[in-house]
Amino acid sequence: MDGARGRKRRGETSGVGPHIAWGPTLACKGARRLDKTHLRFVGHEAASSVLHCFVLDGSASMLASLAQAKGWLLDSFNRLARERSDVALIRFGGDRAEVLFGPAVPRWWNERWIEPIGGGGGTPLPAGVAAATRLLDQARRRHASQVRVLWVLTDGRLHDIPSRPSAADRVVVVDCERGRITLGGSERLALAWGAECVHLDEIARYELGTEQ
Template sequence: MGKQRRRALSAEDLRFMRDVPRGGVLHCFVLDCSGSMLAGERLALAKGLLIALFDRASAMRAEAALVCFGGAGADLRFGPAVPRWWNERWLEPVGGGGGTPFAAGVQCATQLLERSARRKPAQQRWVWILTDGRTTDEAARPPHADEIVFVDFEHGTIRLGRCERLATAWGARHLTPEELIG
């Protein structure tokens, strides 16, 4: 047998394949709509970031859900479903103000993840918590979350660091909006 020549790999040899779990993916976004998020236009920044994240979920054919918390409680605003369209007109009516019922937001997301785990046990479930951490509420880590990401919107000279502490306690990732965008 003759010697086979090996050639160097080129760009044409490479193929991009998305690594999608067999059971699909659910991205549950938990948005802080409290009064403190209105300061410095943090809520507006969070809404813009949500549009980009929903676009990513749609491109990956992943399911998404949106839980909003603020004032006196929390509610499910979208999903879980594959977002076919998503734009700022949909987010415009999401207002802000009042207290920060973080525990209520996490509880609403926990219930959604429990239903998802029963319906699609092989599905990978992500929780994205977009908040400035200005709360005294305590909440347990959602047991059916495979991955948790805290997107920390706390800015200013006096930082409380609650998002970072919660992320550490929950074994979650901690990012700023700038790190997520960039």
């Protein structure tokens, strides 16, 4: 009998398949039905890494919703800090967009990034999306297997719909529109992008998708 028989040859596996990294998998899946395109596995580069990029509309028309949106952002920052996920925060309003935080793991005093944010001016969504596109493209170059989730919080008062950032694995549009007469701009944006859409009033019950 060959003494080598029964011994595992170099390069052979034990027959156990790769382990699913559930945090990144659920972050990529979100509220959708799980399929194989969402699966992320332990052992890949940055397999446990998730980047949540939040893009906040700070225009004048958002003033009625801004406090609630900021409260949810603060809760999300605190939760993602515990999970050691990367976070970025972009604010757009007036005629420009600016990166206020990240990408980095928020570790302490998250209020300092969120509470000072005010509202005013127009709704330059293309500028906010352009800033997110640059940030997400850079993140993809650094960590190709990182799951990148884009959250856009806006009341949808926009004239043009920019292209969806190609580096985003998942996009959620948070509809912040108020009033008896609504224009539905956030829903149109989500439809054009093939994104999820949830209203701000329901966001507290909406899973970030980072835990089982």
